[in-house]
Amino acid sequence: MKAWMLDEPGKPLALREEPTPQPRRGAVLLRMEAVPLLSYTRAYLEGKLPYAFPPGPFSPGTNGIGRIEAVGEGVFGFRVGQRVAVNPYWRADETVPEPEQVLIGLTGISAGSAPLLGDFRHGSLRELAEFPVATVLALDGLEDVASSRLAALGKFSVPFGGLRRGRLAAGETVAINGATGYFGSAAVLAALALGAGRVVALGRRASSLAKLVELGGGRVTPVVLTGDSAADSAAIREAAGGGVDLAFDMVGQATDANATLAALRSLRRNGRLVLMGSMQVELPIPYGEMLLNNWELIGNFMYTRADYLTLVALAASGQLALDAIDVATFPFAQLEAAIDRAGAAQGLQCTVVAAEGERAWG
CATH class of the missing domain: 3.40.50.720 (NAD(P)-binding Rossmann-like Domain)
Incomplete structure (x- = not known):
């Protein structure tokens, strides 16, 4: 399968053939359909931001929409073929006062988060991506909405x-x-x-x-x-x-x-x-x-799982105006052009790279 890889900050992104991962226990494997880009993606890739990077080489990319290709052991509430949203804000599921936290595919957050960041170092800019099941949300009830449009949920x-x-x-x-x-x-x-x-x-x-x-x-x-x-x-x-x-x-x-x-x-x-x-x-x-x-x-930093569930429910009910977002969609192979577009986006604009069926991966 194809994946965009960053060897280290400041080096060019490379589109490579990578081995197909298998989901570990407590994880799911997604076939990515649409990935929104942050406005500061270019500055991030060039190492101009004070972020703690995953160990390289790795695939960047935070939010996304995908379908479950396979589930690992210990996954009970999701099924193969189900469309889900990726929530990159991952906190260790441990009963401690301040669990470690990261943004998968982007950066570590807490002081001791490096091991957590390395555990799932790849983000969403790959055809098949593995994520902890705690970071995906079912999109049932939104079957009639294109994945490129649903990618705006990350915004x-x-x-x-x-x-x-x-x-x-x-x-x-x-x-x-x-x-x-x-x-x-x-x-x-x-x-x-x-x-x-x-x-x-x-x-x-x-x-x-x-x-x-x-x-x-x-x-x-x-x-x-x-x-x-x-x-x-x-x-x-x-x-x-x-x-x-x-x-x-x-x-x-x-x-x-x-x-x-x-x-x-x-x-x-x-x-x-x-x-x-x-x-x-x-x-x-x-x-x-x-x-x-x-x-x-x-x-306040980011959001809770309950917040994201409510967000999806509002979108499914039609109370959240996803169609108000001006989505510019690029094929997966045209990521560099998409990054430039994301950097110039303003206001209600959103830039997405999308899979075949939305636009071809290339």
Whole structure:
């Protein structure tokens, strides 16, 4: 079978013939049908990000959609031929205070995660891929949706976990900071699917915000940020009709804290702010304001298995608008072109490499 292999960061990817793996105990073998690409895939492959790589050579690739080709011993809830989503966020199933955790096909996370990362070092960019059964989710009820479209679930999973961690309740008002970004735009649609009464979409590009307003059915209000924290906070509060219940920060690589502070100060009393972005500077917390307003500050990494199950259920019920995502699909052999496209993608765009039946592997 064919697989894209990376010998070490900075070296070119190579499409090679590799031995067909057999699933170990507690694992499944998937025939991959569609794999979404992260916007920073090129920088990752070139070793420009501070990530802990799997031992090489390995196949990169995180999320994906595939069908079960074989099941290992000790797998009880899945069957051959079943279509599943790959969730690369794998935590050791051990009764310890802080189990080791990795993102399969991408990086180690916790300090002692190297052995875990090496145990399943290959990701989803291969025709046949083996994953721990704990990282796959059944897609029953979504038979009529193309795998390339379902691959967009990976775009929703991260912000969905943050919104659930922030306890977004039906009817509440939520402000999404970074709403024009890759994950932030998905956060707006996820908040709508979770029943938010109003979503205040924050960004610096009015044109990108306009698309979200169109999709919001009257529940999305845009605020174009100026960089003036006080003015932006006032604009958010006005758009929210007095303040927001939950603020969600999903800005990537921010070099100042003004937008995040504006989101914080837009909260009603007892409001919550969830941090899931990658700001490059310190966040100066207003101690007195936090105290007097009973504000809650929540740092969140990724999502839980229960979050992903709920995400799939919302997609199956039609409450999550997967068809709002602009999916660009490339054949498997054209991965380099797909990586370039992913790096240029904005907002509601998603880049996918797909198998025969979606588009040929090549």
